[in-house]
Amino acid sequence: MAAIRTKPDPQIYTFPGFGTDKFPNLMLRGAGDLDNWHLKTYEQKHEGYVALKAALKLEPVAVVEEMKTSGIRGRGGAGFPCGLKWSFMPKDTADRKFTRYLVCNGDEGEPGTFKDRAILEYNPHQLIEGMIIGGWAMQCAKGFVYIRGEFLWLVEKLEAAIQQARDAGYLGKNILGTGWDYDILVYRGAGAYICGEETALLNSLEGRRGEPRVKPPFPAAKGAFGQPTTVNNVETLAAVPPILRMGGAEYAKLGTPKNTGTRIFGVSGHVKRPGLFELPLGTPMDFVVNELAGGSSTGRKIKAIIPGGASAPMFDEKDFDCPLDFDTVKARGSMAGSGGLICMDEDTCMVQATLRLIRFYAHESCGQCTPCREGCNWMEMVLHRIEHGEGRMEDLDLLASLTPRIGLRTLCPLGDAACGPMDSALQKFRHEFEHHITHKTCYATGSRLLSTVGAH
Amino acid sequence: MTDSLIRLRVNGRDVASPEGTMLLEACRQNGIEIPTLCSDPRLKPASNCRLCEVEVEGRERPACACATPVEEGLVVETHTPALEDFRRAMLERLAGRIPAEDPARLAGKPFRKLLDAYGVTPSGVRRPEAKHPEHPYLDVDLSWCVACGRCVRICDEVQGQNIWTFTGRAGDLALAPELSPGLRESACVSCGACADTCPTGAIEDVTRLAEGLPERWVRTTCPYCGTGCELDMGVKGGRLTEARPVVASAVSRGHLCVKGRYGWGFNDAPDRITKPMIRRNGLWEAASWEEALEAAARAFRGALDAGGPGAVGVLASSRSTNEENYLTQKFARLALGTHNVDCCARVCHAPSAAGLGQAFGTGAATNSYADIERAGLLLVVGANPTENHPIVGARIRQRARAGVPLIVIDPRRTELAALATVHLAPRPGTNLPLLQAMANLILGEGLADTAFLATRTLNLETYAASLREWTPERAGALCGVEPEAIRRAARLYATTGPAMIFHGLGVTEHRQGTDGVAALAHLALLTGNVGLAGGGVNPLRGQNNVQGSAQMGCEPSRLTGYQKLAQSRETHAQVWGADLPEAPGLNALEMIDAAGEGRLKALLVIGYDPLLSHPGARETAENLNGLDALVVVDLFLTETAKAFGTVFLPAASPFEKEGTFMNGERRVQRVRRVVAPKGGSRTDSEILAGLAERLGAGQHFRHRDAAAVWDEARQVWPAIAGISHARLDREGGLQWPCPAEDHPGTPVLHVGTFPGGRVAFRPLAWEPSPEASDAEFPFLLNTGRSLFHFNAATMTGRTRNRDLRADDELEIHPEDAAELGLAAGDPVRVQSRHGSFTLRARPTDRVRRGEPFATFHAVAAYVNLATGRGRDRVTGTPEYKVTAVSLHAVTKRKA
Structure with missing residues (x-):
């Protein structure tokens, strides 16, 4: 067997009360225990493959119905109802005209997001089981895990786990006597954020350049290799076995009525206990940041939180009480996204932070759409001069005029994503930008800007 | 007709357009021009320039008109202040990349028109590193590139060569020939599609840059192969200055090959004789x-x-x-x-006329090129269309890439053979046994279309009896083909309809050329693949008007x-x-x-x-x-x-x-x-x-x-x-047939009936060619054309095509070459019983051992010095495709 990393990581995965009825541990069950990835452990300690055996006794369409009942929404960021998505696949599963595919999006590249890697690290069999159940529900011939290239050690671990599943008869020909053949292949990405977008991911999976496709056709009609395909996030698929074990209706009782279940929030930045916290949807953000993550690590007040990965517009203090579910976060002007909370304290320069974020999008834009390719660079250039003390007041109007020329105007949401931080930073922290321009010093730190330091 | 029209409202006006039309086109039809850079009617919408975004009532996002189909009741605004502001901003950014110098490069280009319409001027600088290495026909300077990707897409979706690709991303995005430093070293076929679609002139015809915009355009038909692509010829100062593809052409659909696109220079060649x-x-x-x-x-x-x-x-x-x-x-x-x-x-194709005439009653292609996209299976026999009929070849390749089964019967592993579902490579001169075995299998395994046979054919019993000796094992042994592969091909052809046959000179230029064509016709009859769209037997005619010559009575x-x-x-x-x-x-x-x-x-x-072109040149002389x-x-x-x-x-x-x-x-x-x-x-x-x-x-x-x-x-x-x-x-x-002025013409022959009612099967007896290899002449020479030249190169040899491919070559299997001590480029003398010629060796596994292949374009090679007297028994067409030869290295290489 390939060498599997065994070095313990310092990440926090648990908190008092985790694993109780109030805070059920559905996806992070056993996280932190590096031996947990073995099939035997999964079967013996975590009800492994119980859900699969139950699912295979159901008609595929009944499994889809169960998913619909559960109300689970996609954990990749868009929050699209998973059961509905599954039902978009061609209905007639006996029709051999198509080869159906299930693709697991494991490209986790959103800055501030690190939940999928934990599932891959500690619970790969739960993902595999979820993918087999999904494959059965949609009568797929193959499942692909498209996994972020940097997760090399996790690829090895996942492949070892898949082999265990094959050896146990959960994958391969005639799975558990059903007559259904299905296997899972792992495909490594090559380091492009854009490949987390499902159609760019499919292009990359096919060996093409990772560029988003024109939709329609949507993947359910024409996805991987031109065949009907469903793309689900790692966390979504890992939630499938618990949903099937407890029943969709029971799962739907977790969280709030339209935002059911638990999800894994990743807290990073200026907090005492950065880590992953699996919580029911609708848990207030300040509870997560202050109670679970321990509040500010610097002793200074936290002034901004990005509530759902780098693409989500920033929140300032007045929204820190926001319940973390898809709809409320959206109603408050941001998005729940991938569940990554990035906390910034008072000494954080918001100009610099925004520049850092925009530089990421300018770098990761695939370059296909003019507004994104040209616009992100444009924003970066303007922010760069403000950050370095060469900004003009008109630059703020210019920045404000750029986002409507980029947002909603691209094939994929990368352009929109770049506008989120830009717009929110300008709205909520405009005084910091103005200070940079008028005082040539940083509002947050007081330090002089580069242009005033002189050449050396 | 009005029922199929979709009604919508654009800029407050009621507009109607056929179902399936994209908004961009629907607006254009109604006199509303929406700016666009990345769209081209030859390509699937890419929606990446975003200039054609419009506002659709009730939708959160603006929609790209190029990729939004018309819908009943849609309410669309195409030129709101916000949209216009967005377009101008994008054009300003793009113009910032385009050099301010050399405005002539942009002349007449879609991007120039957009800039003019929005009052934007290029303000960038030329980047020396963006200029690509020289190519005879294509000038590539990416200082002018706006990354619309049309070149990448047309090379993929139309030509299917996939030469262009983007490298890097976002700000570092750059266009490059895939896996190659320059176009000349790449697998580029110089079809010029990228230069034709480029909206900025970043990829441009060398001639356009040298001569400027033509004064006028005249539409005509290409003078090269029998495909019949349409050309828009540019004229300046009474001279031809360029050729462009015609998007509206029913045949070529906006595509051309290197010959039609760039091979017109012979018209003003210095050695053209203009006085008696x-x-x-x-x-x-x-x-x-x-x-x-x-x-x-x-x-x-x-x-x-x-x-x-x-x-x-x-x-x-x-x-x-x-x-x-x-x-x-x-x-x-x-x-x-x-x-x-x-x-x-x-x-060339006299055996096709004769063979199809005998079998069906009309000695011409039964179907149309448009059927390539309708066929459920394509069978290509003895033809290399990606080189010799490149527009047809490109379309067949696109179908194969889209998953349509492709069977190729050819001794060489041509480009299509490499893509084929099944490739059968018979020894030269053994087409008939192979096709007979396929027919025998189709009958024997009950795969024939019995209803068709019963109502439209005669003499099946005698014919079936004549086939029985042709088991796949016997044919396979003669042809050098696995019997199982013959079975697979026969089953696939018979069960995947409609199945369309294309054949070339690899069928006709044999002693039994006419019989070979008849055998193909029989396969089509057996499976009911005659008289329906996407089926039939279709000779790929060689010269632009060879069909016309014979049809007009030059016989x-x-x-x-x-x-x-x-x-x-x-x-x-x-x-x-x-x-x-x-x-x-x-x-x-x-x-x-x-x-x-x-x-x-x-x-x-x-x-x-x-x-030059008849076999046995010494005797001809x-x-x-x-x-x-x-x-x-x-x-x-x-x-x-x-x-x-x-x-x-x-x-x-x-x-x-x-x-x-x-x-x-x-x-x-x-x-x-x-x-x-x-x-x-x-x-x-x-x-x-x-x-x-x-x-x-x-x-x-x-x-x-x-x-x-x-x-x-x-x-x-x-x-x-x-x-x-x-x-x-x-x-x-x-x-044709088009018997009356109000007749629409006939895309598919023999629908419902044949000219003589039913057609009769004709048993075909195999007679092996005496042009066999022996100890003295151990190789079987095959001959043909290359992409860049046409027949005797009278025309292409007087164009810069010779810079793309200068010499004829002898394709020879690497192991044969090694045994003869031949390396790439070494001269090799080809000796037959009739004569000899010398050309350069090109070791390649496209050909099989013992079966070298020579192109015959240049006078210097004079391949016909070695070809023989063998002729088709029915039409007298020479047996160009089989000559027993020996090969001799001309100079011993140093050990």
Whole structure:
């Protein structure tokens, strides 16, 4: 067997009360225990493959119905109802005209997001089981895990786990006597954020350049290799076995009525206990940041939180009480996204932070759409001069005029994503930008800007 | 019709458009131009420039008009202030990348028009590193690139070569030939599609940059292969300056290959002959037209006086128009009084005409190129369309890539063979056993279309009995093909309909060429693949108008319409107002044989180079030497003219005359005068009329223009009666049979019935070629064309295509090459029982061991010095595809 990393990581995965009825541990069950990835452990300690055996006794369409009942929404960021998505696949599963595919999006590249890697690290069999159940529900011939290239050690671990599943008869020909053949292949990405977008991911999976496709056709009609395909996030698929074990209706009782279940929030930045916290949807953000993550690590007040990965517009203090579910976060002007909370304290320069974020999008834009390719660079250039003390007041109007020329105007949401931080930073922290321009010093730190330091 | 229209509201106006139309096109049809950079009607929408974004009521996001289909009741705004502000901002950013210098590069380009419309000017600088290495036809300077990706997509979606790709992303995005430093080293086929679609001139024709925008454009039909692509020819200062594809063309759909797109330079080649010449004392001397025509007429009169009508003959040109070919055979029959008239179909697809004629009753392609996209399976036999019919080849490749099963039967692993679901590689000369075995399997395994057989065919029992000996095992052993592969191909062909067959000279240029074609026709009959869209048997005709030459009657035993002499003699005599000769005529090869025997004394050769292109060149030369007079009508001093010509009459090129060509799918398309005949050259029609006048038959050749000639042909051949020049100008090309002006033409032949009702199967007996390999001649030589050159390279050899591929090469299996001590580029002498030639070796596993392949374009190689006397038993077509040879390294390489 390939060498599997065994070095313990310092990440926090648990908190008092985790694993109780109030805070059920559905996806992070056993996280932190590096031996947990073995099939035997999964079967013996975590009800492994119980859900699969139950699912295979159901008609595929009944499994889809169960998913619909559960109300689970996609954990990749868009929050699209998973059961509905599954039902978009061609209905007639006996029709051999198509080869159906299930693709697991494991490209986790959103800055501030690190939940999928934990599932891959500690619970790969739960993902595999979820993918087999999904494959059965949609009568797929193959499942692909498209996994972020940097997760090399996790690829090895996942492949070892898949082999265990094959050896146990959960994958391969005639799975558990059903007559259904299905296997899972792992495909490594090559380091492009854009490949987390499902159609760019499919292009990359096919060996093409990772560029988003024109939709329609949507993947359910024409996805991987031109065949009907469903793309689900790692966390979504890992939630499938618990949903099937407890029943969709029971799962739907977790969280709030339209935002059911638990999800894994990743807290990073200026907090005492950065880590992953699996919580029911609708848990207030300040509870997560202050109670679970321990509040500010610097002793200074936290002034901004990005509530759902780098693409989500920033929140300032007045929204820190926001319940973390898809709809409320959206109603408050941001998005729940991938569940990554990035906390910034008072000494954080918001100009610099925004520049850092925009530089990421300018770098990761695939370059296909003019507004994104040209616009992100444009924003970066303007922010760069403000950050370095060469900004003009008109630059703020210019920045404000750029986002409507980029947002909603691209094939994929990368352009929109770049506008989120830009717009929110300008709205909520405009005084910091103005200070940079008028005082040539940083509002947050007081330090002089580069242009005033002189050449050396 | 109105029912299928979708009604929507654009900018407050009610607009209707057919279902499935994209908003961009629907608006354009209604006079609303929406700016766009990345869209091209040849390509799937990419929606990446985003300039065509419009606001749709009720939608959160603006929609790209190029990718939004019209919907009932849609309310659309196309030019709101926000949209216009967005477009201007994007154009300003893009203009910031484009160099301010050299504005001529942008002249006439879509991007220039957009910049002008929005009052934006380029403000960037040229980046020296963005200039790509030199290429004969394509100038690439990515300082002008706006990353619309049209080049990448057209190379993928249309040509299927996938040369262009983007590297890097976002700000570092750059265009590059995949896996290659420059286009020349890449697998680029120089089709020029990228330059044609480029909206900024970042990829541009070298000629456009050198000559500037043409003053005018003239639409005509390509003078190269039988595909019949349409061209828009650019003219400046009375000269051709460029050729562009025609998006609206039914045949080529906005695509061209390197020959049609860039191979027009021969028109102004310095060695083009534009003054008549007479050979005196062995030397060519300039003459007036009067002198030259008189000298030619005198020669024919002398030959007729000495030997009668059997002593004269005419070789017609498959490069010339239908009208000129019609006049050529009329000239032979009336002015010379002989049926000794033939065309180069004799050396290519005469077996297709004969084989399909026997099998179906019409000796032409049964279906249309448009059926490539309708076929459920494609079977390509003895043809290499990606090189020789590249527009057809590209489309077949696109289908194969889209998952349509493709079967290729070819000794070589051609580009299509490499893509094929099944590739059968029979030994040269063993097509028949292979096809017989497939037929036998289809019958034996009950895969035949019994309903079709019962209602539309005869003689099945006898035919089936004749096939029984052809087990896959027996055929496989003869052909060198796995029996299991034959089974797979037969089952696939029989069970995946509609199945469309394309074949080429790999079927016809054999001793049993006609039988090979018949065997293909039988496969189609057995499976009911005749008379339906997406099926049939379709010869890929070689020359632009070889179909037309034969069809107009340049055939010793056939009159216009490929009608048998006996059947149509009366009609012709009536329309012509003169009787036709009684004595049967000789075909092209027989005429030259007769010259050697002293029976034929004077020969008129129009746009044909028999000395270079006929097999057994030494013998051809001896025979031609027996002529008293050889009158050559051509653009250049051909090898035939150089060696044996007595009078040279300079002809107008295909760009210099009016008329029509007939492509390989029976489509008649207009040829238009783009420029005036160069120097003193004249059209074939004028030349033939001048000769006829001097031979006392002038009254038969006094047509007002090409249209009048065509109208006369319509009287003798009912199948084209409905096609007039005026109608072609109005509607574009039409496929015969088209018997009346209101008839739409016939894309698919034999729907429901055959011309003679039912057709009969004809048992085919295999006769192995005596041209077999032995200890002395252990290799079997195959011959053919390459992408960059056409036949004898008379035209392409006078263009920069020679910079893309200079020399002929001998493809040889690497193990054979190693045994002979040959490395790439080493000269190798090819010796047959008939003669020898020398060319350079190119080791490649495209060919099998023992089966080298030579291209035959350049005079220097002279492949026909080694080809033999073998001919198809029915049509006399030479056996170019099989010659037993030995190979010899010319210089020993140092150990």
